Amino acid sequence: MSIAKSSTFPVAAETDVVKVRQAVRAAAIECKFSLVDQTKVVTAASELGRNLLIYGGGGEVRIELLQEGLRRGLRTVFEDHGPGIPDIEQAMKDGFTSGSGMGLGLGGARRLVNEFDIVSKVGEGTRVTITKWK
């Protein structure tokens, strides 16, 4: 698997989340995703971008266009240096929220993509990686 293209976006304000959505949309179009798949991956990015800002205190989003043989994919990495998540299993559950959301962010985002990975260390931060393949 090779990374054909990579770009990074800082997230420090709500308007940055909008920029991330737009960049993910552009990347999804470049990967020739169907409209439904574009919408799914942009929605997942919106959820995770908001989490990054609200719970992680901001951070960075990296968008990567992947090439594996003939198939193309889009990987998005959300990384913060916030407080971390003590209980990931609980955080992934629908309906669980420590904030003002609906508690659909993590679990919902996972359902919208093909691959989902979360690594979190209390006191160090959280990294969520999602991948959608064409």
Next chain:
Amino acid sequence: MQEKIPILQIDDLLLVSIQVDMHDQLALQLQDDLTEKITATSARGVLIDISSLEIVDSFIGRIIGNISAMARILDAKTVVVGMQPAVAITLVELGLTLGGVHTALNVSRGMELLRRGSSDS
């Protein structure tokens, strides 16, 4: 200048068409503006056109649900119209069904629904 989503009044109906990629604060602002406007104009119905929205995530979904619930308490009915098919598919997979929110395919059907609602009462 602070951005705002315009709210139009037609008789006793309020009409909102969301044409921008909203950040969260803007959506919250719309929620506040709409509830105030319902009271100020004694509106009986609220029509929200989301045909230009390319995504509805859990936050926007929650705001739509809130607006609908607040309007109901203020004696107004809310109809959300024009959702793109890809957005509907994504919403349901995300886990959001917008329970309790009236929807219609387009503006004219939404207006019909609101007019019918107000003549019933």
